[in-house]
Amino acid sequence: METQKSLIWRTWDWLDGRYRLAELMEAMLHVEIPRTARPYYLGGITLFFFMVQTITGILLVIYYQPTPDAAYDSILYIMYEVNFGWLIRSVHVWGANLMVLFCILHLLRVYFQGAYKAPREITWSVGFFLLAVTLGFGFTGYLLPWDQRAYWATVVGSEVAGAVPVIGEQAIAFMRGGTEITARTLSRFFGAHVLVMPAALVTFLAIHITLFHQQGLADPTVDPDKPAPAKKKLLPFFPNYVLDEVIAWYIMLAVLIILASLFPAGLEEPADALHTPEHAKPEWFFLFLYQFLKLVPRIVGVLGPGVGAAILLLLPFFDRNPHVRPSKRIFAIAIGIITCIAVVALTIWGWLS
Numbered sequence: 343m344e345t346q347k348s349l350i351w352r353t354w355d356w357l358d359g360r361y362r363l364a365e366l367m368e369a370m371l372h373v374e375i376p377r378t379a380r381p382y383y384l385g386g387i388t389l390f391f392f393m394v395q396t397i398t399g400i401l402l403v404i405y406y407q408p409t410p411d412a413a414y415d416s417i418l419y420i421m422y423e424v425n426f427g428w429l430i431r432s433v434h435v436w437g438a439n440l441m442v443l444f445c446i447l448h449l450l451r452v453y454f455q456g457a458y459k460a461p462r463e464i465t466w467s468v469g470f471f472l473l474a475v476t477l478g479f480g481f482t483g484y485l486l487p488w489d490q491r492a493y494w495a496t497v498v499g500s501e502v503a504g505a506v507p508v509i510g511e512q513a514i515a516f517m518r519g520g521t522e523i524t525a526r527t528l529s530r531f532f533g534a535h536v537l538v539m540p541a542a543l544v545t546f547l548a549i550h551i552t553l554f555h556q557q558g559l560a561d562p563t564v565d566p567d568k569p570a571p572a573k574k575k576l577l578p579f580f581p582n583y584v585l586d587e588v589i590a591w592y593i594m595l596a597v598l599i600i601l602a603s604l605f606p607a608g609l610e611e612p613a614d615a616l617h618t619p620e621h622a623k624p625e626w627f628f629l630f631l632y633q634f635l636k637l638v639p640r641i642v643g644v645l646g647p648g649v650g651a652a653i654l655l656l657l658p659f660f661d662r663n664p665h666v667r668p669s670k671r672i673f674a675i676a677i678g679i680i681t682c683i684a685v686v687a688l689t690i691w692g693w694l695s
C-alpha cells in the first residue's frame with residue numbers, strides 16, 4: 343500500500359514538475375461560494391446525466407447499426423442477447439429524459455433567482471445553447487430504434503421545422519435528407535447524435551463551467567439598495583460543495599437504476615412508412631410546441647417560437663432590473679409563472695389529445 347502511495351505521489355511530482363499541476367489544482371479547487379447561494383445542484387445533476395449518457399451511449403454504439411434494415415434488429419439484439427444490454431439501453435433512455443428535465447429545472451432555478459443578471463449574461467446565453475443541444479440530442483436519438491413511435495414522432499417533429507416561412511422547405515430537406523424519412527435521415531440523425539451534438543455540448547459546457555467558476559455562484563439574497571456586508575460568509579467549493587454534489591449524483595444514480603429496472607425502455611413494431619399510427623406525437627418536451635402550433639393561426643405559430651427563443655437567449659440584455667429578490671421583480675416572476683403554467687397545460691393537453 344505504502345509503495346503504491348509513494349508511486350502515485352512520485353508520478354504526481356513528475357507531472358507537476360513539468361506541467362505545474364499544483365497551481366492549476368489550486369486555482370480550480372480554492373474557490374469559495376456564498377453560503378447563501380442556492381443552486382440546488384441542478385446544473386451539476388444535468389452534468390451527471392450527460393456523463394451517464396456518454397458512457398451508456400458508447401456501450402450502445404458497439405452493437406447499434408444505423409441503417410433502416412439493421413437498426414431495429416440491432417436494438418432487439420442489444421435488448422435480448424447482450425448481457426445487461428436491456429439495462430444499458432433503459433438507463434440511456436431514462437437518462438436522456440432526466441437530462442432534459444433537470445436542464446429545464448436548472449434554467450428555472452437560475453431564472454427565478456435572477457442568477458442570469460450582470461455579470462452572468464454570457465453564462466446564461468451559453469446555457470441557452472446547452473438547452474438547445476440537449477433537446478437536439480433527444481430529437482435525434484428518438485429516431486434511432488427505427489420503430490413506429492420513433493419514425494412517426496420524427497415525421498411530426500420535422501414537420502414543425504417545415505412550417506418555418508421561406509426556409510421551411512430547405513430546413514426539412516436538410517433534416518431529412520430529402521422529402522421523406524429514409525436511410526439518409528437515419529444516418530444524418532445518427533451522425534448528429536454521436537458526433538456533432540457531443541462536440542457542441544462539450545464545447546459549450548467548457549465555456550459555461552469556466553464562466554461560473556471564474557465568477558462563483560450568484561447570491562440570491564443580495565440587495566443593490568443596501569451596502570454590501572464588510573465580510574461575506576463563504577463556503578469552500580472543495581471539499582464542502584463538491585461533497586454535496588457527489589451525494590446528489592449518488593441519489594440520482596439510484597433513481598436512474600430503479601426507473602430503468604422497473605420501467606425498461608420498450609420497442610414498438612418496426613417503422614412502417616405506409617401505416618400511420620392513430621396518435622403520432624413528438625417527444626414530451628416538444629409537446630407544448632406541437633399543441634401550440636395546432637391552436638394558433640399559422641403566422642403566430644411560425645413566428646411565436648422564434649421570438650420566444652430569441653427572448654430567452656437575450657433575456658439578461660432585456661431585463662435591466664438589478665434586483666434579484668422576488669419582491670423587487672414582481673413582473674419577471676409573474677411572467678415566469680404564467681409561462682410555466684402555459685407550457686405545462688399545453689404539454690398535458692398535447693399528451694391527452
Ligand code: HEM
Nearest residue numbers: 381383384385386388389457465466469470472473559560
Ligand atoms: C447541459 C446543460 C447544462 C449544464 C450541464 C449546466 C451546468 C451548470 C452548473 C454545474 C452550474 C453551477 C451551479 C449549479 O449547479 O446550478 C451552472 C450555473 C449556471 N448555469 Fe448552467 N448548465 C446547463 C444549462 C444551462 C441553461 C439551459 C441555462 C440558462 C439558459 C444555464 C444558466 C446558468 C447560469 C446563469 C449559471 C450561474 C448561476 C449562478 O451563478 O448561480 N445553464 N450550470
